[in-house]
Amino acid sequence: MELILILIIVIVLILFLKNAADHKSLTYIGDEQISIKEYCIIDIRDYISASHSPYPGSENIPLSYLSRELKERMDCEKNILLITDDKRGAKMAAKIIRKKWKSSIYYIKSA
Numbered sequence: 752m753e754l755i756l757i758l759i760i761v762i763v764l765i766l767f768l769k770n771a772a773d774h775k776s777l778t779y780i781g782d783e784q785i786s787i788k789e790y791c792i793i794d795i796r797d798y799i800s801a802s803h804s805p806y807p808g809s810e811n812i813p814l815s816y817l818s819r820e821l822k823e824r825m826d827c828e829k830n831i832l833l834i835t836d837d838k839r840g841a842k843m844a845a846k847i848i849r850k851k852w853k854s855s856i857y858y859i860k861s862a
Contacts, residue, residue, distance in 0.1 A: 777845045778857045780832070785859075791827035793817075794834040795844045796861060804861055806834045814840050818847050833858040 792809040794801045801811040809832075812820045831854050835841045841858035848856055 776849060776856055777841060778855070779838075780857045780859045785832065789829060790832035790857070791829050791854075792832045792834065793844070794861075795840055796834060796836055800836065800861065801834075806861065809834055814844055817844055821847065821851050827852060827854065830855045830857060834861055835859075836861060 787808040792806065794806055794809040794811040795814045795817060796811070797813050798811060801809075801813075805811075831848060831852065833841050833844050833856065835844070835858050837860070838858070845856045845858075848854075
């Protein structure tokens with residue numbers, strides 16, 4: 752019984768630390784003024800959404816193509832700004848990006 756209690760505590764602690772790390776490395780920007788020079792801007796929305804409401808200075812790489820494109824051609828020494836439809840997509844993209852870069856990752860939701 753004590754072993755089960757210890758395992759439950761360890762699992763909860765691991766989940767808490769993982770969630771805290773994800774939250775720390777992905778920050779919502781909101782309505783702040785954004786300088787294009789400070790960020791590498793990646794639009795992770797699909798091609799249709801990105802073409803209907805393009806974000807200035809961004810490169811459209813849909814989330815499903817992101818890991819392949821990062822391996823082939825992307826290189827960024829600045830902070831990264833993700834343009835997304837939802838936070839779940841931004842979290843997935845941040846996880847992919849963190850494997851290659853240690854930059855801070857921010858996101859905004861598209862209009």
